Amino acid sequence: MNPSEFFGKFTSRYFWGNICAMAIVVVVACAGVKYGLDVYTHHGESISVPDVRRKSFADAQYLLEDAGMQVVVSDTGYVRNLPPDCILEQSPEPGTNVKSGHIIYLIVNASHTPTITVPDVIDNSSLREAMAKLTAMGFKLTQPEYIDGEKDWVYGLTVKGRHVVAGDKVSVNDYITIQVGNGQRDSTEDIDYIDAPEPIHNEDGFEEETGDVDEFHEVTAPEGE
Structure with missing residues (x-):
């Protein structure tokens, strides 16, 4: 191939037609990718999160899904003066713009x-x-009730006057009273006392020592020895 034929290919319509076709394919592909990403990520879309707090779960779910959002229950709580299934909190907060x-x-x-x-x-x-263990677990405590026993030793737990033991279930709204020793012995405890022995006096009026005494007999030697 001579130089004139080689450079002639660059001026042919077929060559430039292929170049233009390739350029159009690249432009269309880039535009398609960008459009697809915008659709997938909802680019430029902004929806304000509605306030569903204090509404029933059914109403909250309807409002959120109707606005194009998904609903997930992340946790439960308890507020006495609110009805069951009432929404306590939501995340993101109301008014937040989301896709x-x-x-x-x-x-x-x-x-x-x-x-x-x-x-x-x-x-x-x-x-x-x-006290440290019970408060860390979330129990509510009253002032301790002191009873006869070893000082600062826990002897029992009561809830509304009822004794509870390990493993019992107690409401988070109830108060626990710890029964603790006041350092005094129980007056009903029976103790066996031993009477001290009365002293024994000898003929001269002196007190004799008490206790075990070895008894012995005087032995005399035979006469004539």
């Missing part, structure tokens, strides 16, 4: 009062240890 399909996490009011299991603190803990 379509965004997940809204809800905290729903429980249908019954949560309970906590009583730990094993009776007769194996001091007052300080029992």
Whole structure:
């Protein structure tokens, strides 16, 4: 191939036609990718999250899904003066701008009062240890009730005047009273006392020593020896 033929190919319509076709394919592909990403990520779309707090779960779910969002219950709580299934909190907060399909996490009011299991603190803990453990678990405590016994030793737990033991379920709204020793012995405890022996006096009026006395007989030697 001579130089004139080689350079002649660059001026042919077939060559430039292929170049233009390739350029158009690249432009269309880039435009298609950008459009697809915009659709997938909802680029430029903004939806304000509605306020569904204090609404029933059914109403909240309808409002959020109708706005193009997804609903997930992330946790439950308990507020006494609110009805069961009432929405306590939501995330993101109301008024936040999100894209379509965004997940809204809800905290729903429980249908019954949560309970906590009583730990094993009776007769194996001091007052300080029992208070620390119970408060850390979420129990509400009253002033301790002092009873006769070893000082600061836990002898029992009561809820509304009823004794509870390890493993019992107690409502988070109830108060626990710790029965703790006041350092005084129980007056009903029976103690066996031993009477001290009365002193024995000899003929001269002196007190004789009491106790075990070895008895012995005087032995005399035979006469004539």
